[in-house]
Amino acid sequence: MDSLTYKTISANKETVIKNWVVVDANEQTLGRMCSKIAKLLRGKYKPNFTPHVDCGDNVIVINAEKITLTGNKWESKEYIRHTGYPGGQRSLTATELYAKDPCRLVEKSVKGMLPKNKLGAALFRNLKVYVGDSHKHDGQNPKLINLNDLK
Numbered sequence: 453m454d455s456l457t458y459k460t461i462s463a464n465k466e467t468v469i470k471n472w473v474v475v476d477a478n479e480q481t482l483g484r485m486c487s488k489i490a491k492l493l494r495g496k497y498k499p500n501f502t503p504h505v506d507c508g509d510n511v512i513v514i515n516a517e518k519i520t521l522t523g524n525k526w527e528s529k530e531y532i533r534h535t536g537y538p539g540g541q542r543s544l545t546a547t548e549l550y551a552k553d554p555c556r557l558v559e560k561s562v563k564g565m566l567p568k569n570k571l572g573a574a575l576f577r578n579l580k581v582y583v584g585d586s587h588k589h590d591g592q593n594p595k596l597i598n599l600n601d602l603k
Contacts, residue, residue, distance in 0.1 A: 463502040468495075470578075471509045472594035474587070478518045480599065482561055488599050489513065489558075490565035493575045497602065506574050512589055513581045517554040521546060531560060555581040 473492065477485060495501050495508035521529070529546040550557055558581045566572040580589065 461500060463500045463505050463507045465505065468500075468505065468507040470507075472512065472589060472592040473509050474512045474514060474594045474596045475599055476515055476596065477513050477558065478515045480519055482519050482521055482557060485519070485599055486558060486561040487565055488602050489562050489579070491602075493562070493566065493578055504571065506571065506578070508575060508578065510578045510592070510594075511580070512587050512594055513558055513579070514585055514587055515583075516558050516581050517583045519554070519557065526550075554583055 475485070475489060475492075489511055491497060492511050493508040495506075498507060501507060526547045527545055530543045531546070531549055532541060532543045534541050544552075546557065549560075559579065562579055563572075563576050566575050580587065
């Protein structure tokens, strides 16, 4: 009779195993890549996923300048912000934001896919985005993963 009873195991901060992974953004579509990165940060690919715990991996994105956008999103996609003053709405197209800093395109896209609370802010701190092939996290021994293998 005891073999038929199951107990749901809930992860907590002490029992979570956090890994470091490297994602190559070369020739990846922005939205599809960032949705998989958000799932990695959240821990959705792990069997012990717990919604209210930071059980995801630390993700390093390299080659952020080599992403692609489909259609005419380079000109039509707008990133809107507000200064807080009347008439203070400002907007940038994807091309203008890419020209300022290509990493911000990836960061803004991933941040929009994370929860809008303290957990989402904590998860976003586990994301590191870099232009080019080099990063400064070699001491963590990150493993390179292929996003095309994930669902």
